[in-house]
Amino acid sequence: MAARKHRRVGDSPVVRRSLVGLAVALTLLFLFMPLALIFVQAFAEGWAGYVSNILNEYTLHAIGLTLFVALLTVPLNMVFGVFLAWLVTRFRFPGRKLLTTLIDIPFAVSPVVAGLLFLLLYGSNGWVGQWLGEYDIQLMFSWPGIVMVTVFVTCPFVARELIPLMQQQGREEEEAGVVLGASGWQLFRRVTLPNIRWALLYGVILTNARAVGEFGAVSVVSGSIRGQTNTLPLQVELLYQDYNTVGAFAASSLLAGIALITLVVKAIVEWRQSRN
């Protein structure tokens, strides 16, 4: 820590202890306890009960569908995020600011509205939906619709992680690479990627966490058909409404596990970045 000792506001032991105490207490109540509750409830019927809840036919299917959706969404948004970050941090052009504002839209839009947007466009009486219907292609109430809304909801995360970092790192290293004769791909793979890989990893993990956990938007477009279009968060809702609380929390514990992994990765990434 800082070598010099400054006299600063709130230094007195009384203030310090009471503020730390208050913050810790509130965090315990507000964040730790809910997290603990998930696992306590999930294991309320013991290990065997937990396993059988997870191995429930519909829950298993929901896990599979959720992973499948994430598997399609995450790479798509990763590629988009990297290109967008490269575009807005490495070039100056009119409309650059607008572009960075536009990608914040999914943050600001209610997930239900997000789902509705796609339902209106691609639903059976939407413009595109009607046209596709003539060819017997149905996007809504099936997995393509789920993937589409998930892409919408999670598209800002990778770019949002990369843009500040790449801005701060500047373009000098890439310029040096070009002067030394590197081609576009060589430049990205050898110069840019090693510098952003940790932030990219966190962006991807965060995208994944949100893709896996998206609820509002997906529930609009999925139709929640058990064993067909039910993702894990929707399965949690169904189980909970069926008064199968333990089953709901068992399924939730998987999602909470992914959330915890995300937090750990973030801590590691921040630690690595602070070392440089």
Add this chain to the structure above:
Amino acid sequence: MATTELSERPAKRLSAPATKRVLPGFGLSLGISLFFISLVLLLPISGLFIRAAGMGWEQFWFVITDPRVVASYKVTVLAALAASLFNCVFGLLLAWVLVRYEFPGRRLLDAIMDLPFALPTAVAGITLATLFAENGWYGQYLAKLGIEVAFTPLGIVVAMAFTSLPFVVRTVQPVLEEMAPEDEEAAMSLGASDMTVFRKILMPTLWPAIVTGGALSFARSLGEYGAVIFIAGNSPYVSEVISLMIFVRLEEYDFPAASAIAAVVMTISLLLLLVINVWQGRYLKRLQGG
């Protein structure tokens, strides 16, 4: 093409060669970004507004001023306000403690702060509902005090506050980290008390960040759905949020009504986003002295 023009230099900039980009990939990244943004963001959003515009003003007005819908606006806005105010205070406290003090578990506290962002909203919803239920870990004690949280508007506030907690913490934290100790030392050497220094020296630097965080938290809360519906009770006129109203209209297959309400919500969200962006731009400019 190069040598012929040399004797008579082209007089106007118009004849200059198209600016070459030094770094590669401008066209490709611009193309991909624009294609993606148009297809994924702009096309669906314009679809909504066109749909809403197509229904005629009177019907539109009728739908969005339906008393049950108006009640849901009120519930949502009030709850979101309460939640973001709570987060401003709580967030400032947490940011302060995380930046200023060294104590065992600080890193853990810092790491867990992002839990609401990482935890799926549905999971947060059923967890909070269970905690605050009559026989839940918190509910049973609160019931003795006569406080009901689950299935009341208060529950909505709790859910919104939970999901948007990190915003204020994460916007205030970097500002606190960059504050130079010298400012405080200077004020103290002039004889100011801790509280005065906090009010006169620290707050003027902090409040723009608090407002930004609070606004983000408010915007997020307005649209919150997953965490809210499990704990809200969802009784008409009392504890229905706007997002739920849209969902209800959809389940009634009343697409025009759903689009109309969604268009209202969308407009508010976009305006909020714009205001926050402009505000942040100004505030950053002022800080950097540009």
Add this chain to the structure above:
Amino acid sequence: MSIEIQGINKFFDKFQALHDINLTIPDGQLTALLGPSGSGKTTLLRIIAGLETPEEGRIRFSGKDVTDLHVRDRRVGFVFQHYALFRHMTVAENVAFGLNVLPRKERPGKPEIRKRVKDLLEMVQLAHLANRYPTQLSGGQKQRIALARAMAMRPEILLLDEPFGALDAKVRKELRRWLRSLHDELHFTSVFVTHDQEEALELSDQVVVMSSGRIEQVDSPVELYGRPDSRFVFEFLGQVNVLSGKIRDGIMRQGDAWIRLPEGCENDDAQLYLRPHEVRLTQDASDRAHLPFRIEAINLIGAEVRIELKPDGWECEELWEVGISHTEFNARHPQRGDRCFAVPDVGHLFCEHAAEPTTLDWR
């Protein structure tokens, strides 16, 4: 390889960074682009490298037009101001980068690359740091590695952007000498950007002084210091003492101050510029000049004693400064507040109605 720059104009949005730049940089010489910040010197360097594109004008390397050639294909060595070392690569990997990204057909084999890197690191005397990362190096070491990296492709042109800007004074001096000797040994054409006049004058064969996007003067260091073309160059190249006044019948006057000018000076408003070493201090006025002063400050540090002088009975914008030897100082012992007179030996006269300055010599 010589560099010919012809009619370069460069805009950043509405701002014109370079105005019609014409310049030839001779083969094998070390040229300095000197100017204050915002003078366009870095922009010009980046245009030579191909990192910026001018709106107008041509760049040729030994007669070959490279204006439309991409940076990648210009094969120049470029040393960035903050070095721009690849932070995730070791020193050796940094130096080898240019070789490693060559197309397979042109790329030397692994052992050959290793040998070249070793030779380059020996050239910059840092072979023992091959496996370090940039963050583990000092500023001077980073600078040498950046240079080695730029030289790996055996460029015939080496461009350096403020090469010593971020270093402390001692390292700066050392590196300057080392770069000069390296240049003399290898004889590539080098161009470097600097805002430090001492650095430019000490290091280069040719100095290009720039201001506000225009070239003020191109000359050898000796010529430049001895015969500046403009007030700007004069002021930029070091301490200067100025007398503003009117010339009437061969005498320049302002208040109590006057100087008798040599033959042939027209009546005009004029400014006389004098370097500190071109002025002597005397106890009494001479018949050549009457420039009364009060001694304002005496600075003993350095090879000379610097005396700051405040005009007495006339005015100037900045205090005058005159250097006297320590021997002279010890003999006369001037005190603060003493009255004394300045006598010019050589001066440079800028008249309102003359395009060029005249150098005056009273000796």
